[in-house]
Amino acid sequence: MSTATFERGYAAFKEQIDSPIAAFFNSCVHCGMCAEACLFYTETGDPKYTPIHKLEPLRKVWYQEYTLLGRLTSLLGLTERLTDADLAEWKHLIYDSCTLCGRCSVVCPVGNDLVYMIRKAREGMVAAGHSPEGQIGAAKRAVIIGSPMGVQFVTLQAQIKHAEKTTGLTIPIDQTGVEFLVVLSSMEIINYPEYLEAIAKIMHQADKTWTLCSSAFEATNTGIQIGSSDIARQLVNRIVEAAENLRVKTVISPECGHAYTVLRWEGPNLIGRPYRFKVRHIIEVLDEFRAGGKLKTEGFEEARLTFHDPCQLVRRGGVIEQPRKLLGMVARNFVEMEDAGKMNWCCGGGGGVSAIDEAEELRTKVFNRKKIQLEKLKVDTLVTACANCRIILEEGLEAYEMDLPVVGLTEMIAEHLVEDK
Amino acid sequence: MMSAVDFLAWVRGPMFNIALIIFIFGVIVRLLEMLLIGRKPDYSEARESAFAGGVRTIFRRFMPADTGTLQRSTTVIFAGYVFHIGFFIVLLLFVPHILLIKDTLGIQWAGLPTPIIDAATVMTLLALLVLLINRLVNPILRFLSTFQDYLIWLLVFLPVLTGYMAFHHFIQPYQLVLALHILSVELLMIVFPFTKLMHTFTLFFARWYNGAIAGRKGVKA
Numbered sequence: 195m196s197t198a199t200f201e202r203g204y205a206a207f208k209e210q211i212d213s214p215i216a217a218f219f220n221s222c223v224h225c226g227m228c229a230e231a232c233l234f235y236t237e238t239g240d241p242k243y244t245p246i247h248k249l250e251p252l253r254k255v256w257y258q259e260y261t262l263l264g265r266l267t268s269l270l271g272l273t274e275r276l277t278d279a280d281l282a283e284w285k286h287l288i289y290d291s292c293t294l295c296g297r298c299s300v301v302c303p304v305g306n307d308l309v310y311m312i313r314k315a316r317e318g319m320v321a322a323g324h325s326p327e328g329q330i331g332a333a334k335r336a337v338i339i340g341s342p343m344g345v346q347f348v349t350l351q352a353q354i355k356h357a358e359k360t361t362g363l364t365i366p367i368d369q370t371g372v373e374f375l376v377v378l379s380s381m382e383i384i385n386y387p388e389y390l391e392a393i394a395k396i397m398h399q400a401d402k403t404w405t406l407c408s409s410a411f412e413a414t415n416t417g418i419q420i421g422s423s424d425i426a427r428q429l430v431n432r433i434v435e436a437a438e439n440l441r442v443k444t445v446i447s448p449e450c451g452h453a454y455t456v457l458r459w460e461g462p463n464l465i466g467r468p469y470r471f472k473v474r475h476i477i478e479v480l481d482e483f484r485a486g487g488k489l490k491t492e493g494f495e496e497a498r499l500t501f502h503d504p505c506q507l508v509r510r511g512g513v514i515e516q517p518r519k520l521l522g523m524v525a526r527n528f529v530e531m532e533d534a535g536k537m538n539w540c541c542g543g544g545g546g547v548s549a550i551d552e553a554e555e556l557r558t559k560v561f562n563r564k565k566i567q568l569e570k571l572k573v574d575t576l577v578t579a580c581a582n583c584r585i586i587l588e589e590g591l592e593a594y595e596m597d598l599p600v601v602g603l604t605e606m607i608a609e610h611l612v613e614d615k
Numbered sequence: 616m617m618s619a620v621d622f623l624a625w626v627r628g629p630m631f632n633i634a635l636i637i638f639i640f641g642v643i644v645r646l647l648e649m650l651l652i653g654r655k656p657d658y659s660e661a662r663e664s665a666f667a668g669g670v671r672t673i674f675r676r677f678m679p680a681d682t683g684t685l686q687r688s689t690t691v692i693f694a695g696y697v698f699h700i701g702f703f704i705v706l707l708l709f710v711p712h713i714l715l716i717k718d719t720l721g722i723q724w725a726g727l728p729t730p731i732i733d734a735a736t737v738m739t740l741l742a743l744l745v746l747l748i749n750r751l752v753n754p755i756l757r758f759l760s761t762f763q764d765y766l767i768w769l770l771v772f773l774p775v776l777t778g779y780m781a782f783h784h785f786i787q788p789y790q791l792v793l794a795l796h797i798l799s800v801e802l803l804m805i806v807f808p809f810t811k812l813m814h815t816f817t818l819f820f821a822r823w824y825n826g827a828i829a830g831r832k833g834v835k836a
């Protein structure tokens with residue numbers, strides 16, 4: 195990364211502004227409805243967390259640079275110009291208190307896509323040197339070591355061996371011409387090794403060819419969370435190169451919401467061209483297997499369970515029905531959370547917030563929203579499809595002294611696979 | 616000293632033309648300066664049509680996103696609806712307004728009987744008062760509001776109020792109150808392009824962009 199300065203930041207803000215952003219700033223009527231959609235406002239009652247307010251720095255740049263009136267008034271010294279102090283102050287609002295969940299974007303009556311703007315505002319913040327330490331560290335590790343949590347391929351190799359032992363299946367590495375390239379999130383490698391075993395079993399049963407790649411096994415993209423396209427591009431390029439070299443048809447994004455957003459939606463724009471392969475979330479792939487009769491399960495979960503929709507999967511990704519259909523295969527006692535699906539509330543740790551130490555207290559506070567949702571349901575198990583959500587849910591539940599196991603959907607399905615096909 | 620009749624002639628003549636020119640050119644320039652920035656192409660594989668998503672969101676955002684939103688923002692939503700609907704009824708369906716539009720643009724349509732217009736005017740004024748009070752007491756709105764928000768409130772309130780006063784001949788001579796009414800509308804037209812009033816036009820673009828971005832992903836925004 196080149197040295198961050200205010201001037202670079204200002205230039206980056208300026209470069210991010212496009213017609214949609216101008217339309218959004220032109221349209222805001224200060225109605226305040228976006229605040230009521232944001233868990234950082236609803237759980238704290240502090241109006242400074244109003245989503246449109248988080249965008250003040252970006253708005254100032256737009257006004258000064260892209261409106262005639264703004265240019266004129268700033269020439270005459272009548273406009274309050276953006277300062278480095280503003281950015282320092284807004285760091286808390288742009289990073290610590292936004293999980294890029296996108297609820298505000300669905301609610302705004304004039305149609306402002308606020309999360310689109312916050313994502314872009316972060317580009318300016320990084321360039322100006324106002325991004326959080328935790329995220330910078332994670333991003334550096336991701337670029338140098340290959341993984342934000344510092345996971346190296348040897349770590350994964352140990353896991354592969356273990357998974358091969360437990361499942362009795364071979365886990366393919368660097369195979370060319372297979373159908374699927376499976377990438378993982380660091381969380382899955384470190385905290386949830388069950389995921390890899392589940393994939394091996396499911397692929398075996400569905401009779402599909404797949405591979406891991408030793409040079410691109412990690413899909414978590416800190417670049418996107420911190421808001422640095424440069425880092426994001428480097429990270430996504432590893433996967434693109436691997437997928438195109440191995441000539442796979444489809445890359446399977448792990449149970450990680452932001453990894454999916456980057457791979458599926460932002461990646462092609464980061465590298466400036468369409469991919470020569472497809473990207474699907476594991477849940478989409480499983481649902482395709484189900485629809486094609488390639489996923490055979492037996493037995494049902496007895497527990498009363500509910501599903502936490504990862505924001506990047508539903509609101510930001512369009513994967514809404516699939517997890518429900520899959521749950522239908524293995525769960526009899528499934529209940530929906532209030533506001534489930536497109537309007538679900540964030541766990542509070544998305545958008546890189548989980549990597550910011552200073553944000554932990556606030557994050558725990560806003561988890562109250564999830565707590566209320568869960569208390570109403572009185573469930574025994576919470577299922578989700580994002581390893582980051584899962585960690586945050588576990589931490590939140592612990593902080594609020596709630597005893598509720600959190601399970602990944604892929605693993606749950608794998609546990610019910612019909613053996614010996 | 617200008618007489619009420621001269622004053623009326625002035626606001627109807629030269630002043631009206633100035634306001635109209637500022638309004639029309641202002642809006643065009645503001646829309647162009649917005650659209651000419653452009654945007655980058657999206658290379659991701661679309662799940663659904665972005666175009667259809669854009670069109671869908673233009674319509675969907677006339678309604679609250681869900682019942683939770685309705686419950687949390689009840690005042691703004693209800694008073695907002697009443698104000699907007701009332702304002703457009705009075706603006707577009709009051710017979711003298713229709714005649715003015717006919718004279719200026721050459722198109723016309725049927726109006727509503729005056730008692731209905733009268734009721735709509737009162738509703739609009741009340742809704743605007745509710746919106747102002749809400750802006751002053753609701754912590755989010757008080758925090759967000761700038762000088763412009765209050766100024767625009769006043770500039771929208773005045774034409775409705777003076778229109779009501781003119782219709783009921785509250786001020787004599789009639790020419791004076793009518794002239795004040797027209798002047799207040801002209802003020803509104805002059806500030807329109809440079810303030811949040813622009814949302815009247817830009818919200819269609821905002822909704823379209825938002826809906827198209829979400830629509831690509833298969834999300835009904």
Ligand code: SF4
Nearest residue numbers: 232292293295296298
């Ligand atoms: S994206 Fe989510 S967390 Fe961020 S401002 Fe919007 S509602 Fe709040």
Ligand code: SF4
Nearest residue numbers: 222223225226228302
């Ligand atoms: S909901 Fe939309 S119009 Fe209302 S304050 Fe937020 S951004 Fe502005």
